[in-house]
Every structure is written in structure tokens, then in C-alpha cells.
Amino acid sequence: MNGDTLQERARARVQELPGANLDHPFGPDWDVYKVRAKVFMLMTEVTGEPIVILKAGPEDSKALQEQHDDITPGYHMNKKHWITLHPSGDLQTQLVDDLVTDSYLLVVENLPHAKRPVDPATFGRNNR
Template sequence: MNIEEVRDYCLSLPFATERSPFGPDTLAMEIGGRMFCLMTLDGQRDFYNLKVAPDYGVELCDRFSGIRPGYHMNKRHWVSVDFYGDVPDRLQEQLIFHSYCQTAMKLPKKIQTQLGLTELLDTLWKNDRNK
């Protein structure tokens, strides 16, 4: 996937938004004000960061050379994924979705309710785990 495809897929998820909290060259994809995907726009980096469950992150790093612990992020909870590596596009979409679900599930219940995410998250998370 390229940067435009990653951005488009992220924004296709319910209530996903984008902003540049670290300056104009960094794009953060968010749900409820919390990041689930982070990428640079300056072209100096050929990867993006995603939030993952810790054990899943270790497994992914072991399986793919295009996935490693998150660059400038908490290495336990984030991974960096190469745009053009050995990670198939379909798996990249699944990882983005996993990151989105991980982040949305950690939102305070009040925000989940305001966004109408409670039932949606139950359904999405069940589908994510069955893939």
C-alpha cells in the first residue's frame, strides 16, 4: 500500500479523523482524539506506525521483515510497517483495522457512547478476531 491508500483506508473507518499534532509533515489518524496510525508526509520515511496488541506485535515482527517495533513510539504497543515491504496489502488493511479497534476500545466509555461506538465496537472486534 502507498501513503494515499493507507490514508484513504484509515479515513474509511467509522468516526476516523486526521490531524497534524506534531507539525505539517506528520499525519495522525485518530478515533475519539486518540491516534491509531501515524505517518510522515515529507517522504523521508517509507513506513507508518500502528498500535497493536503487544503479543501480536512481537509475532508480526518475527514473521515479516517489513514490520518492526514502532519508530519513536512505545515499542511494546506500536509497530512500524513498510509501505513497500513483504507485508501484503490485505494484511496491512487488517493491521490498520486492528489498530483502529485497539484504540477505540481503550476510549473512555463516555466518548464511546457519544460517538455511538459501543455496539459497533462489539461487532467490529468480533469480526477482527475471526479474520
């Protein structure tokens, strides 16, 4: 998946996530996606390639990095809880969709119940 396609795919998936919105708190070079003011995805090309940065559980993060050359620790983020998707390799559309959704749900799970746009225990689970 090339860089434009990677970022387009991630952007398209965000459009399907209730309560998700785009912000630019770090300037025009960074697209920052939030749910209820909490960041779950960032996109930029400041590294020289179009990358997508996502939240991931520590165990998932480690496993994904071992399984995919184009998934590395989160660029400028906590390396244990964030991953970076690079456009150079074999990332499949479904994996990108799943990783964006998982990142979103990790943030939603930590929101107060009244602020959750979806139930993280059931959202998106019926189509996996």
C-alpha cells in the first residue's frame, strides 16, 4: 500500500467512527484525529514519507512490529503504546481498518461512560 493509499484508507475509516474529528494543534503538517478531545490517530509527512501513527496495546504493538516490517514504534510518541504504519510494504486494507478502529476503541474505553460515542465492547465486533 503506497503512502497516499495508506493515509486515504486510514482517513476513510475515521469517517465511519462516531464522534471522531480532525484537528491541527501542531500546525498544518500534522493531521490529528480525536474522539472527545483525546488523540487516537496522527498523520504526517514530516519524516519524508506519509505515515499513520496509531495507539495500540503494548502486547499488540510488540507483536505487530515483529510481524510487519512496515510497522514501527510510534514516531514522537510513547513507543510502548503507539505504532507507526509506513507505506513501504504489505499492509492490507483490512489490517489498516482494524488498527484504526482498535486505536479509536482504546481511547473510547478510557472515556467516562456518558461521553462514549459507542460501546467499545461491541462496536465493530460483528463484522470481524
